[in-house]
Amino acid sequence: MGRVLKWVLGVLVGLVALVVVGVALFPWDRAAGWAAERASQVTGRQVGIQGLHVDWSWHPVVTLRGITVANAPWGSEPLMADIEQVRAVVSLSDLLRGRLALPELVVTRPKVLLEKSQEGTGNWRFEGAAADEAGQAAAPEDRGSSP
Numbered sequence: 654m655g656r657v658l659k660w661v662l663g664v665l666v667g668l669v670a671l672v673v674v675g676v677a678l679f680p681w682d683r684a685a686g687w688a689a690e691r692a693s694q695v696t697g698r699q700v701g702i703q704g705l706h707v708d709w710s711w712h713p714v715v716t717l718r719g720i721t722v723a724n725a726p727w728g729s730e731p732l733m734a735d736i737e738q739v740r741a742v743v744s745l746s747d748l749l750r751g752r753l754a755l756p757e758l759v760v761t762r763p764k765v766l767l768e769k770s771q772e773g774t775g776n777w778r779f780e781g782a783a784a785d786e787a788g789q790a791a792a793p794e795d796r797g798s799s800p
Contacts, residue, residue: 686702698722715740719736721734
């Protein structure tokens with residue numbers, strides 16, 4: 654093997670190791686705040702996520718703890734949903750092809766309040782600026798772009 658090839662392989666291995674260490678040391682709880690903020694924008698309701706943890710492997714596992722979703726302003730209780738934990742196994746092979754597949758999804762101790770207003774509107778109808786466009790935004794026309 655030539656000297657240049659060894660050098661290139663060494664750089665590639667170093668970059669892969671750097672990415673692995675970066676992902677392992679990433680402060681995922683900060684990502685929980687970002688995810689809660691984004692969910693609040695999409696739904697028009699206050700969303701809280703107390704913790705987020707990612708176990709990286711061939712089958713990555715994403716765990717969210719302490720998830721809350723505020724109820725509609727006219728609701729009988731302040732929270733529409735209070736979930737102790739959501740654990741999702743992500744199909745890495747599908748993710749690398751640009752598809753999100755969750756072969757396993759476990760929701761622990763969900764408390765969900767579904768109710769209607771006097772006008773007949775369900776509290777599951779979200780009024781956020783992006784609520785109606787969320788599905789469209791998640792599926793770009795050009796699959797070369799994210800997500």
